[in-house]
Every structure is written in C-alpha cells, then in structure tokens.
Amino acid sequence: MTKYKAVIFDLAGTLIDHGSCAPVSAFVDMFHAHDIKVDASLVRSYMGLGKREHLAALIRHPRVRSQIGEGHLKLDKPEMLDHLYASFLDFQVEAARDRCVLIEGVAKVIQQLQASGTKVGITTGYPIEVVDAIRPQLQRCGLPTDVIVTASDVAAGRPAPWMICRAAEALGVYPMHDVIVVDDTQAGVQAGMNAGCRTIGVSRTGNLLGLSEMELRCIVDRREAILAEARRQLKEAGADQVLESVADFNDVIEPAA
Amino acid sequence: MVMLDFAGTTIDDKTAVRDCLYEAAVEFGLETDPEEVLVSIGTNKIHLYQYLIARKEGRDLQIEDFERIKDPASYKEALKIFNRYTELMINYYRNDIQPMPGAEETFEWLHARGIKVAIDTGFHRDVTEAVIEGTGWLKSGLVDKVVTVEDAPGNRGRPAPFMLFHAMMALDIQSVHEVVKVGDTPADMLEGYNAGCIGIVGVMSGPLPIESYAGKRHTHLIPSVADLPALLERDFL
Numbered sequence: 001m002t003k004y005k006a007v008i009f010d011l012a013g014t015l016i017d018h019g020s021c022a023p024v025s026a027f028v029d030m031f032h033a034h035d036i037k038v039d040a041s042l043v044r045s046y047m048g049l050g051k052r053e054h055l056a057a058l059i060r061h062p063r064v065r066s067q068i069g070e071g072h073l074k075l076d077k078p079e080m081l082d083h084l085y086a087s088f089l090d091f092q093v094e095a096a097r098d099r100c101v102l103i104e105g106v107a108k109v110i111q112q113l114q115a116s117g118t119k120v121g122i123t124t125g126y127p128i129e130v131v132d133a134i135r136p137q138l139q140r141c142g143l144p145t146d147v148i149v150t151a152s153d154v155a156a157g158r159p160a161p162w163m164i165c166r167a168a169e170a171l172g173v174y175p176m177h178d179v180i181v182v183d184d185t186q187a188g189v190q191a192g193m194n195a196g197c198r199t200i201g202v203s204r205t206g207n208l209l210g211l212s213e214m215e216l217r218c219i220v221d222r223r224e225a226i227l228a229e230a231r232r233q234l235k236e237a238g239a240d241q242v243l244e245s246v247a248d249f250n251d252v253i254e255p256a257a
Numbered sequence: 258m259v260m261l262d263f264a265g266t267t268i269d270d271k272t273a274v275r276d277c278l279y280e281a282a283v284e285f286g287l288e289t290d291p292e293e294v295l296v297s298i299g300t301n302k303i304h305l306y307q308y309l310i311a312r313k314e315g316r317d318l319q320i321e322d323f324e325r326i327k328d329p330a331s332y333k334e335a336l337k338i339f340n341r342y343t344e345l346m347i348n349y350y351r352n353d354i355q356p357m358p359g360a361e362e363t364f365e366w367l368h369a370r371g372i373k374v375a376i377d378t379g380f381h382r383d384v385t386e387a388v389i390e391g392t393g394w395l396k397s398g399l400v401d402k403v404v405t406v407e408d409a410p411g412n413r414g415r416p417a418p419f420m421l422f423h424a425m426m427a428l429d430i431q432s433v434h435e436v437v438k439v440g441d442t443p444a445d446m447l448e449g450y451n452a453g454c455i456g457i458v459g460v461m462s463g464p465l466p467i468e469s470y471a472g473k474r475h476t477h478l479i480p481s482v483a484d485l486p487a488l489l490e491r492d493f494l
Contacts, residue, residue: 160431165422169410174418174451176433194432196453 004118004180006173007249008164008197011124012099013047013184013206014246015106015143019215020047020184020207022099023125026091027058030084033091036067040210047207048187050125050157051092055085093133096126100137103205104213105247107142112250114144121147121167128152147171158187161195168195182246184208186237193238200252201234203227204244208234258373258430258437259485260421260454262299263388265441265463267360267376267482272464273349274298281342282309285334295464296320299379299442301406301414302342306335324413346380347387354391357462359483364399366486370494375424377404379414379444402427415444418452437493439485441465446473456493458485 013020024043031038038058046057058064059080068080113120122143124131128150131138138145147170154162164181173179181192181199184206192199203209208230209216219226231242241252261267264274278294287309297305297320304323310331311318318328364374376394378385385405394400404424406414413419421438430436437456438449441463449457450473459470462481470478479488 155426155429156431160429161433162422162426165419165426169413169419169422172411172413174416176418176451176453194434196433 003178004198005178006119006121006168006171007113007180007182008121008123008167008192009246010048010183010185010188010202011122011126011148012096014103014182014202015110015122016102016138016141017096017099018101018103018205019210019212020044021210021212022095023047023051023054023092024210026088026095027055029095030088030091031058031064033087034084036064038064044207044210048125048158048183048185048191050151050154051088051127051130052081052085052151053157054125055088056081059084089127089129092126092130096130096134097137100134100141102141102143103245103247105245109246109249110142110144119147119171119173120144121149121171123149123163123167125151125157158183158185159190159194161191164191164195164197180252182249186233189234189237189239199239199241200249201231201237201239201242202244202246203230203234203242205246206230258375258425258428258435259367259489260375260377260424260436260438260449261482262440262442262445263376263378263380263385265298265465266439266445266460267357268388268392269355269357269462270349270353273353274346275464277342277345277349278302278305280345281338282306284341285338287313287338298464299415299440299444301379301412303332303335303339306338307331310334324417343381343384346384350384350387350391354388356392357482359481361399363482363485364394367489368399372489373401373428373430374399375402375404375428376400377415377420377424377448379406381405382407416447416451418448421448421452421454437489439482443469443473446470446475450474456489458488460484 009015012023024040027043028038046054131148131150135145147167149163149166151157153166168179176196179197181197183189184202189199189201204227209226234242264270275291275295279291282289289309304320307323307328308320367374382405389395402424404420406412408423409419433453434455436454438454439458441460442465446457446459457475459475459478460481477488
C-alpha cells in the first residue's frame with residue numbers, strides 16, 4: 001500500500017451502481033414524465049456535474065430545447081429549471097435507492113484503506129436529499145458516511161474542486177498531493193487536478209462505459225475496444241492513472257510525493 | 258489569483274506583531290523572549306500561548322501539537338492572553354498602519370491583468386477589520402477578498418490550505434494551478450505547498466531572516482511585494 005493520507009472517492013460508477021445507471025434513468029424517466037425524449041448517451045455526456053447543473057446543461061441542449069415548445073410546459077424559461085428540478089428529486093431518490101449496490105471488490109478495498117490508517121471521504125453530484133435517502137443503505141454496504149460532500153454543500157460541482165476541498169477539510173488532511181481522488185468521469189478527474197490531488201480514473205465500472213454488470217457480460221467483441229477508449233478519455237482528461245475498477249486499487253504502487 | 262499575507266508582506270508593521278505578542282505574554286507572567294515569539298509567526302497565536310503555558314507547567318509539548326489537540330487546560334488561559342494581544346494589536350493598527358511600499362501598485366498591476374487579489378491572515382476577524390479599515394483596501398476594491406482564521410473550518414489556519422480554498426471558492430478560481438501564494442513566513446510557504454499552488458513566493462520584507470525559509474518548499478524568493486510584478490511577468494504569465 002502507498003503512503004497516501006486520504007482517498008476521496010466519487011459515488012455512482014465508482015463505489016456503487018456499476019455503470020452509473022441511476023442518474024441516467026432518473027433523468028430519462030423525469031423527462032419522459034414531461035413528454036420529452038432524452039437518450040441516455042446525451043445524459044451521460046454531462047455526467048459528473050452537480051445534478052442541478054447537469055439538468056441545466058441538458059435543457060440548454062438543442063435536442064431537448066427543441067422539444068420544449070411554447071406551450072409545452074406552460075412555463076416561462078427561468079422557472080423551467082426550478083420546476084423540472086423539483087420533480088426530478090423523486091426520480092433521483094427512487095433510482096438511487098434501486099442502484100445502491102456496492103461494486104464488486106469495493107468493500108475489501110475500503111476495509112484495507114481504513115485498516116492502514118488512510119482516511120476515506122466521498123463526493124457526489126447527488127444533492128443532499130438523495131444522499132440522506134440512501135445513507136442507511138450506504139452504511140449497510142460498509143461505506144464510511146461521516147464525510148460525504150454533496151453538490152448541495154458547495155457553490156459549484158465538478159470540475160470545480162470545491163467538493164474535494166471540503167472533503168479534505170472535513171478529513172483534516174493536507175498537503176493535497178497526498179490525497180488521491182478516484183472518479184469515473186472526466187469532470188471528476190479535472191476536479192481532482194484542480195484541487196492539486198493525484199487522480200485515478202475508473203473505466204470499466206463507470207459512466208464512460210455506462211454498462212451494468214449484466215450488460216457488460218453480454219458484450220464480448222467490443223469489450224477491449226470500449227475499455228481502451230474509456231481509458232484514453234480519462235487519461236486525456238488528465239488522470240494520473242486509470243483502473244478498470246476500484247477493486248484494483250491495491251495495484252496503485254507509486255509512492256506518495 | 259494571488260494570495261498574499263498581511264503583516265510583513267503587504268503591511269509594513271516592522272516588528273509590531275512580535276512586540277504585541279511578546280508584551281501580552283509578559284503581562285501574564287509567561288517566560289519567553291521576542292525571538293522565540295517570532296518562530297511561531299504566521300500561525301495560530303493561541304497555539305503559541307498554549308505552548309508557553311504548557312511549557313511553564315513542565316509539560317512536554319511542541320507548538321505544532323496544538324494543531325492537532327485541543328487541550329482545554331491551557332486554552333482558557335491562552336485565550337485571555339490572546340485577547341490582550343488583540344487589544345494591543347488593534348490599537349497599533351488603528352493608529353499606525355503603513356502599507357508595504359509597492360503593495361498598492363502591485364494590486365493595481367494584478368487587476369490590470371485580470372488577476373484576482375486575495376489576502377489571508379493569521380489574524381482573527383477583529384484585528385483584520387482594523388487593518389481593512391485602516392487601509393481601505395476592500396472599499397477601494399484594491400483587494401477582492403480577505404480571509405481570516407475564523408473563515409476556515411475549525412479555525413484551522415496556516416499551514417492548512419483551507420483559508421486559501423475559501424478564497425478560491427469566493428472568487429471562483431477553480432484550480433490551484435492558477436494560484437500564486439506570497440508571504441513572509443515559513444507558515445505561508447507551507448500553506449502554498451499544502452494547497453498545491455503553482456507559485457510559492459517568499460518575500461524578505463518580514464521579520465524573519467532568510468534562513469527561516471530553509472526546508473520549506475517555495476518556488477521563488479523576492480525582496481518585497483514591489484518585486485512581484487516583474488517575477489510574475491518573467492515566470493508565470
């Protein structure tokens with residue numbers, strides 16, 4: 001094990017919810033309830049942002065904008081975000097509860113980190129209401145819930161470094177280069193860099209593949225190619241290292257600076 | 258963003274901080290000398306007093322230990338001494354404040370280049386307010402943000418990087434790679450290092466000798482804040 005002081009993990013696609021499916025289904029279902037069609041790949045293209053910022057980005061996109069006509073929602077534009085976001089919360093909670101399943105191998109890694117005296121924190125683009133709704137499940141999974149920083153806690157979500165800074169403050173750790181950030185999105189990797197941390201991108205279990213364990217098992221031919229592409233994207237975003245899964249964390253062998 | 262310190266960097270208070278710290282300590286019967294008090298400059302002044310109190314009682318603690326432990330035994334007394342120091346300090350700043358030569362010109366130079374100016378300080382809010390009123394820097398807009406120890410969670414000032422993050426958040430500067438830290442004490446250098454700032458610049462205009470920078474990572478040393486524009490122009494812009 002390396003001599004890092006703390007590891008700050010993202011949640012969906014990194015620790016829980018293989019493929020980061022809950023945020024996607026929440027968006028798709030919410031839009032569907034408003035008679036708006038949104039495809040999963042568009043949703044995934046903004047993954048990592050705080051969910052409200054994510055929603056704002058989606059409704060600005062031409063493919064969504066074009067479906068929100070004059071009388072469609074009978075709302076003035078500035079209030080549209082608020083209205084949609086308010087209805088979005090229930091969809092998020094339901095989907096998050098449904099997909100609050102620990103990714104294979106994570107429990108062991110968390111235990112080993114804690115046993116070695118390394119502090120562990122969590123950041124998430126979910127708002128506090130969603131985290132509170134799944135907190136008992138997270139605890140039952142064995143995840144440390146005393147330091148979870150949500151998008152609600154800060155002025156802006158990823159790629160701004162604020163959630164990571166807050167987590168470091170709560171854990172009482174510095175220097176920042178002795179903190180590892182683990183995330184499955186490009187925005188998350190950028191946030192880690194912005195915070196001065198070492199960053200590890202996660203490819204197989206995360207948003208870039210966007211596949212549940214079941215779906216991944218069904219893909220044989222393209223598997224290597226899509227893994228390589230995800231790896232390339234995370235590296236391009238600036239990740240110091242890319243792992244297929246947090247389960248492989250013990251392969252991180254570079255010593256702390 | 259450039260994050261600067263107050264005393265010894267942008268404020269020319271000669272040895273005022275040291276003298277007030279020392280005077281308060283002596284008034285409460287602590288044994289120390291002005292040189293010793295200097296060693297802790299830039300960090301939490303209550304910790305300094307806790308350390309001196311603990312030492313008087315024969316307890317073997319280092320000043321850095323108080324970054325981690327609370328120690329209620331010494332805290333109460335240390336707070337009294339600290340409040341007296343604060344009175345002395347406020348009085349000094351109200352009557353005698355001098356910006357460091359070149360500081361205001363440097364602030365203007367930075368703003369002209371779209372660079373935000375932030376100040377962080379080991380002072381608590383009351384002393385800081387006296388300085389801010391005395392200089393008028395926030396009012397005039399020469400400085401964009403001032404952060405005190407009390408703005409950091411758990412009042413954790415230097416060498417923790419949390420005051421610096423607080424300023425970044427307030428000014429929406431989203432990467433430590435866009436931040437240069439400037440200060441006159443080892444604690445300032447550590448703060449910049451702990452945050453991961455792209456530049457960590459020591460100035461020689463403070464009360465400490467150059468040897469005090471040894472072992473504390475920094476990227477540059479310059480005579481004073483007046484020399485900052487030339488350095489930034491050469492190495493960062």
